[in-house]
Amino acid sequence: MIREHLRKQQDESNDYKPVFYNLNREQDQQGLATLLKSRPHIRINDNLYSQLRELMKIRNPTKPLTHEESEKKIREYIGALPADHVGVWVYYPWSDHLVHIVDEADFIELRTSRNKHKITDEEIAILSKKKIGIVGLSVGQSIALTLVMERLCGELRLADFDKLELTNMNRIRCGVHNIQVSKVVIAAREIAELDPYIKVKCYPDGMTESNMDDFFSADGQLDIFVEECDGVDIKILSRIKAKQLKIPVVMEMNDRGMIDIERFDLEPDRPLLHGLIPEVEISTLKGLTDAEKLPIFSPMLALENASARMKFSLGEIGKTITTWPQLASSVVLGGALVADTCRRISLNQLKSSGRYYIDFEQLIV
Known part of the structure; x- marks a missing residue:
């Protein structure tokens, strides 16, 4: 039947x-x-x-x-x-x-009526014209939905090549009927249901070298780029493009509330990822397993500063787990941190670059 x-x-x-x-x-x-x-x-x-x-x-x-x-x-x-x-x-x-x-x-x-006066009418008008691009729709989904709920942009561009698996639902908010649906489509649909007037453009093949120019510049250049992808090559190449175009980059690590800001718009000569990217040939970085990515990610993400449980987990990849863990509480916190940062950058209230931690285990004891 x-x-x-x-x-x-x-x-x-x-x-x-x-x-x-x-x-x-x-x-x-x-x-x-x-x-x-x-x-x-x-x-x-x-x-x-x-x-x-x-x-x-x-x-x-x-x-x-x-x-x-x-x-x-x-x-x-x-x-x-x-x-x-x-x-x-x-x-x-x-x-x-x-x-x-x-x-x-x-x-x-x-x-936006219940945003006032935390966000003024003049600021709402400014934010409604902003274009924000997000690559990686795990933490990125929480970021996108928070941006939309607070209405911090008028356009979102979303890139991720993955389809939803049941294992993703420990952190991605959606129903089981979405299993095997594109992650960008899931996010875009929820955005449309929250606010159909916000423009959304999806890149269900993820960000690639061939569509990167379109993602960053088609129909107007991005105002902010949010990078949450797992691909080492795209993590680096997208920053090279953002730096060329003088677009600020924001990243959240999903551990210890770490948020990273690179103000290429204000500091066009700033080194990529604060100079933490190791000397590598980018063409060799495609298709790496998560275990193979770790030696490259380690300096880029300062994994020596990761939480004790994250450090232990990274050593278990390929042994007791297949990839690094992510928790819904950390993902939701990441959505809030990035959204707040994007709003302040867009309104010229935040001008710094750097790496910051909102570590609940240190703040709440």
């Missing part, structure tokens, strides 16, 4: 971009009508009025609005438009959900 159903089932798509319908445009009306007819099982979520009530509330902070006052302001906001024509309808192909939301400017106002 199950096998028969599987044979008839459509293959998993890699869709990650939502589809927008503005019913004030005849073409979109026709497109949505066709969609609903062809997919009658679509689940529709129409809670626009909830959003409009919140919008009236945040625009009138000095006194609570009565129900009548709120309704009056909503009617004035809508004007003569039919309710279905207010805002936009967003269709998520991977989940077959159709959601009614307010227009982009009002959406951003609502989404």
Whole structure:
């Protein structure tokens, strides 16, 4: 019975971009009508009025609005438009959900209203124009989602060649139905569900020498590059490119809360990774096993300063474990550290390069 159903089932798509319908445009009306007819099982979520009530509330902070006052302001906001024509309808192909939301400017106002005054309106406007690229979607997934929740950019570029395995789910937040789905697609879908107005571009083959120029510069140069990949060659080559383009690089190690900052935008002559990259021929670094990477990673990541349990684990690779361990608590902390750092760099509040530790075992004793 199950096998028969599987044979008839459509293959998993890699869709990650939502589809927008503005019913004030005849073409979109026709497109949505066709969609609903062809997919009658679509689940529709129409809670626009909830959003409009919140919008009236945040625009009138000095006194609570009565129900009548709120309704009056909503009617004035809508004007003569039919309710279905207010805002936009967003269709998520991977989940077959159709959601009614307010227009982009009002959406951003609502989404960021509880950031104020920790982030000002002027800063929100600056951040909405920033482009951030992330390579490596383990720690990178937590970073991407934190950036989006805090709305610290207007565009994300995500690169990772891996598909999700069950072993990844000790640190990557998603459901078991995503096993064998591309990690970048998983992240991009969740971003679209959090904020469909943020532009996302995926590189499901990971960052390569052939797509690196596109990743860094297509449709506008990156403002910040976040490097979280395991490939030694790409770890080095991507920094060479970032330095050429004067793009700051941020990396989080997922151990002892270590965060690394290289301000190539302010220090264009700064040595890569603070001069910690050993003399190696880059062409020899492709396809290394995790055990073979360790002698090269060790000076780059200052593994002599790693936690005791990480040091022990590294010695067990190829014996009792297959790769270095990562914990969800460290990954979530990494998401917060990198997001906070990116916000401060983007707003010109942080100008230093260096390596810093937020080590809970030392801070909380």
